[in-house]
Amino acid sequence: MRYIALFILAFIFWLLLTFNIDISNIIVGIVASLITAFVFGKYFIKDVIPFLQPQRYFWLIIYLFIFTWECIKANFYVAYLVLHPAMPIKPGIVKVKMGLKTNIAKTMLANSITMTPGTITVDIINDEIYVHWIYVSSEDPEEYSQKISGRFEKYIKKIFE
Numbered sequence: 092m093r094y095i096a097l098f099i100l101a102f103i104f105w106l107l108l109t110f111n112i113d114i115s116n117i118i119v120g121i122v123a124s125l126i127t128a129f130v131f132g133k134y135f136i137k138d139v140i141p142f143l144q145p146q147r148y149f150w151l152i153i154y155l156f157i158f159t160w161e162c163i164k165a166n167f168y169v170a171y172l173v174l175h176p177a178m179p180i181k182p183g184i185v186k187v188k189m190g191l192k193t194n195i196a197k198t199m200l201a202n203s204i205t206m207t208p209g210t211i212t213v214d215i216i217n218d219e220i221y222v223h224w225i226y227v228s229s230e231d232p233e234e235y236s237q238k239i240s241g242r243f244e245k246y247i248k249k250i251f252e
Contacts, residue, residue: 097135098128147250154246158203161242165208172209172226183227184213187220187236190244196251203243210239 105120106112172180191197201212201220209225222239229235 093135094128094132097132098124101127150246150249154243154250157242157246158206162207165210169208169225179226181226181228182224184221184223185227185235185239186232187222187240188232189218189220189240191218191248191252193252196247199247199251200240200243203247204239 101124102120105124106117109116109120172178189197189200191200197215197220201215204210204220204222205212211223213221213223215221220240224235224239227235228238
């Protein structure tokens with residue numbers, strides 16, 4: 092089942108990239124998608140049934156808006172820190188506890204944190220994620236965990252778990 096899901100996903104991605112529905116393009120897309128599914132199918136998601144549920148796509152759209160808003164806010168905050176004459180940064184690596192169980196959800200959270208300016212995911216170990224933060228504003232693990240991952244984690248859980 093996962094090979095078929097990967098084939099369909101790769102073929103749709105091919106059509107979106109090329110934006111061409113000539114017969115030659117469709118044949119090349121089918122061949123490329125078959126090769127992709129054959130080579131990488133064993134690494135694809137084991138249980139593809141949850142990804143056929145429409146409510147997950149609704150939460151994905153909501154998440155994209157929230158992620159975009161958080162990135163805009165973080166961009167302005169990092170610009171403020173860089174342009175401030177005193178350069179008020181207090182960098183450090185913090186350990187954030189995650190409530191996510193699946194590897195794809197953990198990866199999505201780590202990527203979301205890394206793509207937000209001012210934070211970079213360093214490592215994921217079990218249910219903890221290590222993040223380099225440009226301004227460690229608190230020593231309380233609950234508080235900085237909420238600031239870093241709390242805004243993303245609840246939506247990622249609804250999408251991927």
